[in-house]
Amino acid sequence: MGLFHVPARLTGPTGRTERLELLVDTAATFVVVPHVLAERLGLQPTRTCPLNLAGGREETWPLAEVRLSLDGVDVTTPCLIAPEGPPLLGAVALESLLLAVDPVAKRLVPVKGFVG
DSSP states (O other): OOOOEEEEEEEOTTSOEEEEEEEEOTTOSSEEEEHHHHHHHTOOOOEEEEEEOTTSOEEEEEEEEEEEEETTEEEEEEEEEESSSOOEEOHHHHHHTTEEEETTTTEEEEOOOOOO
């Protein structure tokens, strides 16, 4: 799948806000932000999360909650705090926003929720 970015706004628990470009990564479970951005937003980790990284390495990262705004829709979503790297938009946030990835057009498309 081709990589692409989407404009978004993240807001921490104290109201600090950052507008940024998130790299859409359906292989990522959660939103991921680097430690320096988490500090600027005032994110407060509530627990840690064991992870398998793309290279196969296992690590444990802090997990906080962040307010995500994308295309005028706001959700509160789990957010991993990475030591470094690009901010990512993962699968849980996409599902919370009722969005799916169109890999050919490199865009997000609305989908309906599902109850089974």
